[in-house]
Amino acid sequence: MRVEVASRNAFPKVEGALRKAEKAGLRASARVLQRAVKRKLRGGYTSGDFTTGRVLNSVRIGPVEDDGRGGLAVAVYSDLTQDGEAGDPNYPLYWEFGHFNIFTRRFEHEPRWGPAFHESQEEQVDAFIAAFQRAMGGAGESGGEG
Amino acid sequence: MTSTTTTSQNLTTSTDEVVKMLRRALLEFEVGGATLGDADKLAGRLFQGTIPQNVQYPCGVLRLVNQTADGSTNGMRKVATLEVALFGRPWRQLALVEQCGDLAEQAMTQMKRTTDGLLFCRGSNRSTLPAPSAPADAETCAVRLTFSLVYWPTFLTRLITYLPPQ
Numbered sequence: 001m002r003v004e005v006a007s008r009n010a011f012p013k014v015e016g017a018l019r020k021a022e023k024a025g026l027r028a029s030a031r032v033l034q035r036a037v038k039r040k041l042r043g044g045y046t047s048g049d050f051t052t053g054r055v056l057n058s059v060r061i062g063p064v065e066d067d068g069r070g071g072l073a074v075a076v077y078s079d080l081t082q083d084g085e086a087g088d089p090n091y092p093l094y095w096e097f098g099h100f101n102i103f104t105r106r107f108e109h110e111p112r113w114g115p116a117f118h119e120s121q122e123e124q125v126d127a128f129i130a131a132f133q134r135a136m137g138g139a140g141e142s143g144g145e146g
Numbered sequence: 147m148t149s150t151t152t153t154s155q156n157l158t159t160s161t162d163e164v165v166k167m168l169r170r171a172l173l174e175f176e177v178g179g180a181t182l183g184d185a186d187k188l189a190g191r192l193f194q195g196t197i198p199q200n201v202q203y204p205c206g207v208l209r210l211v212n213q214t215a216d217g218s219t220n221g222m223r224k225v226a227t228l229e230v231a232l233f234g235r236p237w238r239q240l241a242l243v244e245q246c247g248d249l250a251e252q253a254m255t256q257m258k259r260t261t262d263g264l265l266f267c268r269g270s271n272r273s274t275l276p277a278p279s280a281p282a283d284a285e286t287c288a289v290r291l292t293f294s295l296v297y298w299p300t301f302l303t304r305l306i307t308y309l310p311p312q
Binding site: 088090091093094097098099100101102103105106107108109114118 | 196197198199201207211212231233235275276278279280281282283286288290
């Protein structure tokens, strides 16, 4: 009779699966944030009379990347390009942080991205967990396949 | 350099008092005889919420945003961000605005209030904004600072007796 005890290093496989699940989680979180930002931008700024939808339609999700500190990160950003005055890529920044507006002749400050991020944090975390669990094969609070 | 620790009362009895106290601390903090409230800096032009029309430069605005509290302290320990935006005009005032930003950073780095509620600052973030174009006034320069605050305001803590776990 012969009994053999063998071990295989499954760590690379587990690590790869975790990394993949993390990325799926971050992408899901980013989609929540993108939706939240777009909702906030729907009415434009100030009166909304001059809303063209350019900023709203420029909200993008970047690739999941190393954050340089051992983790992963994903950006939700505006990709407005420079095409004349109206196309200043920093246009959303002026409204987010406040600026002196040459048309209204006063200080204008209408943050959208910060509040959207803040208000959707719980939903982002929920989306991350759900996507992470799906990517890991459904194991979660219910116990999965055991 | 003077510390911003103080024993004056009624600092955290309302959110408005918290913001007013932070404003005073920013304007009155002294380094080498200079304060942000000096006539050649902001004087009194550090506004709460928004900046009025026809203001002189440099000027600034502060807001307390993203206030959160969680269940671990029964909602009494608040975490918030103090946002301070400083503006100069014309663009060549940028150096002066940066100096004002340094004073603001120094004031908030030293910030701790230990009577009538507990309040302290535990981190900051600072950016010099890029030169703007329309619709923003291209001659305006700006420095934006955010400070992470932790506070136990008396308007909450006076409601019940709470002892954090040892």
